Amino acid sequence: MLNYLKNEYNMTYTENGGTAYRSSESFCLDMFFKAGAMRNSTAAEIADVVIRAYAEDPDKTMKIVFFARDARGGLGERRFFRIAIAALVRTAPDAVKKNISLFAEYGRFDDLCVLLDTPFENAAVEVIKAQLDKDIAAMNAKKPASLLAKWMPSVNASSKETRNIGRHLAASLGMTERTYRKTLSALRRYTDILENRLREMRKLYAQNGYKLPYIVFWNVNARCDAVPVNRSETGAALVSGYSPAVFDMVMGGDCTPESVMDRILSSERYSAITAA
Template structure:
């Protein structure tokens, strides 16, 4: 009985620490984040993975990108089987480009196969996933991004030309804001799918070219913020008991 209580207490103590660390991860270095993750993982893999996906969850969680990617790489290097079982949840809670954290781990080939399989599905779908939006492009000023794009192209077995054509086609299907701006198709912009960085970047243009739709979107956002705040979890108990994170698999 005492042993059971002690184990329960230890699990709660370590998962509580991880929960607090991830809520404040922007101020913390990589080693502190990994240490908290590792200690929590040793006492409860399931609870740890639920907390991890909560930390990345864009809709109902913390929406933390940096700490999630640090941990994802660490898990890919040390616990690849658990990542394999939960890979489908990465774009569900986060974004497709989170998978780049698994490059240079033993899961890199798995990521390439997943990317290619999803692209092939998307080419057949009326409503494709957002993979093509987040895959790295060669036509960028960032050396790191260009290197990742070349690696992605080679890993999926495409030529650069094939890759560009596929991304261009799917991005038009996805209705990416830059594509609509290029073709001056402002009325086709779905503002709810535009990243916040792009909203800020093109704000003046939207007000000039598509004022009514843009302002309607901003008004909807104000109303939705209340509902989004109510969706979010304030305690670790709410996270661990939530059906939203019951998708996580360990065994």
């Protein structure tokens, strides 16, 4: 009788009147299924999904959170990730602390700003400062730099919230607002020069009566943060090593919802992410 009542409660209807389930009966699978479709959900709704999943399986939950954020091999859901991390700072702080060094690997350096005004602010600032120092040295040596400066909040941004975060971060880095602003501006100009190489190549070809061949930028180093072209660039493509993986799984026959999730999360891409 109890199982019957549980099953009845779990039944619902789609917008078209079809029968469906309220839950897959796995909170982790529910989160995996919902993460890419919660852009209009409230922070409380996202936090509830994450906390329920973490109570069921901490390691799997952390992998799903980073898969949701993963800009290259995952869903690229920035807001979901930041709300999830904010919720986990309160409920599972050790799991967040263990993975701070991976934030920029799967997302962007400004994702670390979600840890400002938390017990992990110093750890987040240390990661940012270490990369900032590397980028300044790279710029001075005319070598490739990361996109950290591009994503750092500006102290003179149009958004008041962004300005406040930028001022907070500048102070945490031990920099005056003026030094912080000038440092980011110099690095942004430098990385813009690197990003403009493709356009310079196209212009050079055109001056000599040729059309630049179609160029594929193949990212074989997952720890490289630089992106050579933006989304609107024509005549070029960006690819990385594992993009066809999900398609291969679906075509391979082993295609239950949980098996697809588990195979993605157990891949080498997410092996470093654990809760403890």
